[in-house]
Every structure is written in C-alpha cells, then in structure tokens.
Amino acid sequence: MAEMPSLGQRLMRRKPVEQFVIQSQAHGGELRRSITLFQLTMFGVGATIGTGIFFVLAEQVPVAGPAVLVSFLIAGLAAGLTALCYAEMSSMIPVSGSSYSYAYATLGEGLAFMVAACLVMEYGVSAGAVAVGWSEYLHNLLMITTGLELPRALLHAPLVAEGYALHFGGDGIINLPAAILVFLCCILLTRGSRESARANAIMVLVKLGVLALFIAIAFSAYDPQNMAPFAPHGFAGVSAAAGSIFFTFVGLDAVSTAGEEVENPRRNLPLAIILALVIVISFYLLVALAALGAQPQAAFEGQEAGLSVILQNVTGSAIPSVILSAGAVVSVFSVTLVVLYGQTRVLFAMSRDGMLPPIFSRVNPHTLTPTANTVIVACCVAAIAAFLPSAVLWDLTSMGTLVAFTVVSAGVIILRYQRPDAHRGFRVPLFPLLPILSIVSCLYLISSLSSIVFKLTAIWAVLAAVLYLTYSARNSALERGGDAVMDAAE
Numbered sequence: 001m002a003e004m005p006s007l008g009q010r011l012m013r014r015k016p017v018e019q020f021v022i023q024s025q026a027h028g029g030e031l032r033r034s035i036t037l038f039q040l041t042m043f044g045v046g047a048t049i050g051t052g053i054f055f056v057l058a059e060q061v062p063v064a065g066p067a068v069l070v071s072f073l074i075a076g077l078a079a080g081l082t083a084l085c086y087a088e089m090s091s092m093i094p095v096s097g098s099s100y101s102y103a104y105a106t107l108g109e110g111l112a113f114m115v116a117a118c119l120v121m122e123y124g125v126s127a128g129a130v131a132v133g134w135s136e137y138l139h140n141l142l143m144i145t146t147g148l149e150l151p152r153a154l155l156h157a158p159l160v161a162e163g164y165a166l167h168f169g170g171d172g173i174i175n176l177p178a179a180i181l182v183f184l185c186c187i188l189l190t191r192g193s194r195e196s197a198r199a200n201a202i203m204v205l206v207k208l209g210v211l212a213l214f215i216a217i218a219f220s221a222y223d224p225q226n227m228a229p230f231a232p233h234g235f236a237g238v239s240a241a242a243g244s245i246f247f248t249f250v251g252l253d254a255v256s257t258a259g260e261e262v263e264n265p266r267r268n269l270p271l272a273i274i275l276a277l278v279i280v281i282s283f284y285l286l287v288a289l290a291a292l293g294a295q296p297q298a299a300f301e302g303q304e305a306g307l308s309v310i311l312q313n314v315t316g317s318a319i320p321s322v323i324l325s326a327g328a329v330v331s332v333f334s335v336t337l338v339v340l341y342g343q344t345r346v347l348f349a350m351s352r353d354g355m356l357p358p359i360f361s362r363v364n365p366h367t368l369t370p371t372a373n374t375v376i377v378a379c380c381v382a383a384i385a386a387f388l389p390s391a392v393l394w395d396l397t398s399m400g401t402l403v404a405f406t407v408v409s410a411g412v413i414i415l416r417y418q419r420p421d422a423h424r425g426f427r428v429p430l431f432p433l434l435p436i437l438s439i440v441s442c443l444y445l446i447s448s449l450s451s452i453v454f455k456l457t458a459i460w461a462v463l464a465a466v467l468y469l470t471y472s473a474r475n476s477a478l479e480r481g482g483d484a485v486m487d488a489a490e
C-alpha cells in the first residue's frame with residue numbers, strides 16, 4: 001500500500017505542463033475550439049472597457065482629482081508588464097484555469113488553490129460590481145426615455161461599508177436589475193461558447209462606438225480650468241485610486257481562461273492579450289481626459305451614470321445621453337458575460353483536477369459547456385450584486401486581480417529556470433527585469449487598498465484553506481495517482 005503524502009508534500013506537489021495539455025485533449029473532456037483571435041481580443045476588451053470607464057470616475061475622481069489620469073497610467077503600466085507575463089504563460093500552457101493552472105505548474109498545489117480562491121473572488125465580485133453599475137445606467141435610460149423612476153428600494157443594496165465592518169443601513173432592499181442582468185448572461189453562456197463570443201464581439205463594437213461619440217462631444221466642451229487643482233490630495237490620492245482602478249484590468253486574465261476554446265491557442269492567446277491591453281489603455285485615457293475637461297471635478301462625486309449626465313449637460317439635449325445610456329446598457333452586458341465566463345472556466349479546471357466536486361466540470365453534451373457550473377456561479381454572483389455595496393466590490397476585485405497577476409509574473413521566472421527548453425509562443429523581453437517590475441508594481445498597488453478589503457480577503461482565505469484541507473487535498477487528481485513533481489520530496 002502506497003504511503004500517504006504528508007501535508008507539506010501535498011502543498012508543494014506540482015502538475016507537469018505536459019499533463020495539462022494531455023488532460024485538456026482527453027476524450028470526453030475537451031471543450032470546443034471555436035473562438036477566433038478577433039473574438040478573443042474582444043473578450044479582453046469586453047471584460048475591461050466598461051467596467052472601469054463607465055463607473056469608476058465617479059468613485060475615483062473625488063479620491064485623486066484630475067490626477068486620476070496618472071492613476072490610470074500607473075495601473076496600465078502594471079497591467080502592461082503583467083500582460084507580457086500572461087502572454088508567455090498562456091502560450092506555454094494553453095488550457096482553462098488561467099493563473100490557477102500556471103501556479104499549479106510552478107508553485108505547487110497549495111498556493112495554486114489559494115490563487116484559484118482569489119480568482120473566484122475576483123471574478124465573482126467583479127461581475128457583481130459591474131451589474132450594480134449597469135442598473136444605474138438602465139435606470140437613467142428609463143427615466144430619460146419614459147420618465148419611469150424605479151423605487152430606490154429596488155436599485156440599492158441593503159448593506160453599507162463603514163471602517164472594518166459591513167452592516168445593514170443602505171438605501172434599498174435589493175438591487176433587482178443587477179440580479180436580472182446576471183441571469184440573462186447565464187442564459188446566453190449556457191447556449192454555447194461560440195454564441196457567447198459572437199454576441200460579446202457585437203456588444204464590444206457598440207461599446208467602442210458609443211465611447212468614441214462621448215470623446216468627440218465631451219472634448220468640444222473641454223475647459224482647462226477644470227483640471228486644477230490637478231492633484232488635490234497629493235500622491236496618496238493618486239496611489240489609492242490606482243489600486244482601485246486596477247480591478248478594471250481583470251479582462252486580461254479572462255482572455256487566458258479561454259485557453260481550451262480558442263483556435264491556435266499558442267499564437268492567439270498572447271496576441272489577444274496584448275491587442276486588448278493597447279485598445280483598453282487608449283480608450284481609458286481619452287475618455288477620462290474628455291470627462292475631466294467637460295465638468296468640474298467636484299461634480300463627479302456621487303454622480304450615477306456619469307458619462308451620460310456629462311453629455312446631457314454639454315449638449316443640453318437628451319439625445320446623446322440616451323444613445324450613451326443605451327450603449328452602456330448593451331455593452332456593459334458584455335463585461336458581465338465575459339467575467340462570468342472566466343469564473344466558470346476556473347472552477348471547471350479546478351473540478352477536473354479534483355479540487356472541487358465533479359458537478360463543476362460536467363460538460364453538457366449538446367452545447368459543450370459546463371451548464372451546471374454556470375447556473376451555480378450565476379446564483380452566487382446575483383446574490384453579491386443584489387446585496388453588497390459597489391465600493392467594497394471594486395476593491396475586492398482589485399485584490400484578487402493583483403494577487404493573480406503577481407503569481408503569473410513569478411511563474412514566468414520559475415519556469416524560465418525550471419523548463420528553459422519548453423516551447424513558448426511568446427517570450428517576455430528583458431527577462432528577468434520586466435517580470436520583477438511586474439511583481440513589485442502589483443505588490444505596491446496591493447498596499448494601497450483599503451483596510452476592509454484586507455479583512456474580507458483574510459476571511460475568504462481562511463475559508464478557502466479549510467476547504468482545501470478538508471476536501472481538495474484528499475480528492476486531488478494527483479492524490480489519486482496522477483503524475484506530479486514533489487518539491488518537498490526532492
């Protein structure tokens with residue numbers, strides 16, 4: 001009878017890169033490769049643009065002032081460094097699971113599971129946060145076009161955040177439109193990846209067109225005096241805003257979760273990540289600059305559906321505002337869609353490795369999608385969107401994203417030394433300088449997040465550790481005889 005591995009051996013065992021690829025191609029377990037390079041790039045853009053630029057200015061301009069432009073640059077620089085690391089890892093390990101799979105191949109099962117927990121938190125709260133913002137634009141559109149005003153009790157969460165605690169006392173009972181959006185995305189995702197990718201690409205093109213309209217109109221009212229004072233709260237405000245803004249770059253990770261459903265993954269994954277990043281940063285800076293120049297910075301605080309309101313104030317007409325609100329309602333749907341997709345694929349990869357119950361990796365034979373997994377995720381995310389305040393959701397997403405990005409950057413360094421001859425469709429330039437800078441920038445942004453985020457993340461990490469010790473470690477595929485590398489035994 002084989003000797004049971006110790007806890008230390010379980011935590012440190014690694015899954016060989018080749019085993020990921022073989023497992024993803026096993027009969028009955030392979031997802032359909034139907035996503036093109038263009039569709040995959042639109043996945044990245046769809047999960048990123050909209051999440052931040054439609055909502056985050058109202059949250060972060062009061063924190064950083066017009067210097068929020070610098071915050072976008074800082075977050076974009078960190079994301080750019082990490083994007084290069086993602087490009088290399090995804091070209092080497094083109095499978096579902098993203099940062100979780102990369103960590104499993106480089107850092108060991110224990111840390112991979114904790115990374116997965118961060119990813120699940122990141123995707124879940126990100127989708128919830130976007131759904132909350134979507135309900136604001138939907139309400140604004142209804143008021144402009146029909147005069148209908150929904151009750152505040154159905155538009156706001158009952159919980160509020162103060163200091164280290166969450167407590168009841170919010171303006172509402174449930175954010176009903178946010179919950180409805182999540183279930184609409186669930187219906188589309190269960191129809192198939194090809195159909196979801198096509199719908200997302202169309203919505204992203206609508207989104208970019210609407211934002212181009214906003215940029216053109218808002219710049220016509222640009223007033224340089226609105227840019228002063230540029231940094232009213234100093235670099236501390238800039239830094240705090242950069243940490244929160246970073247959550248918008250979750251789209252980069254979402255691209256890599258499609259590793260088993262994209263055509264020619266070793267080429268298309270790194271290309272899509274880099275192309276999406278260039279498009280995202282360009283639109284972020286142009287929209288932010290146009291918005292800051294079009295109205296005083298004090299007007300951003302508490303401004304719901306802010307871009308729509310700016311257009312209405314600039315033009316004196318409701319028509320551009322209606323177009324932007326309608327575009328936001330359509331395009332932000334794509335953000336929620338892609339983020340939910342990413343979360344289901346991480347859970348799919350974990351379940352296939354034995355870390356979660358088999359229901360999460362069960363594939364519908366007709367649609368070739370993990371249908372049960374998708375429904376479970378939708379129910380959880382709908383609850384988050386319906387009952388939690390958006391400010392906490394933004395920062396929790398940033399924490400999960402930054403942890404995942406740090407691990408990917410470290411994984412590039414480790415595999416360069418452990419597997420120098422392995423095939424890579426893309427290699428990070430200036431190695432190891434750029435991966436190290438990526439790690440440092442991510443850790444710096446983590447340090448700027450609020451105290452309640454660290455508390456909630458710690459609670460989540462404890463719950464994840466309990467799940468790993470009581471279920472996942474004993475049911476891991478490697479525990480059942482899979483091939484593994486035992487660092488602890490070496």
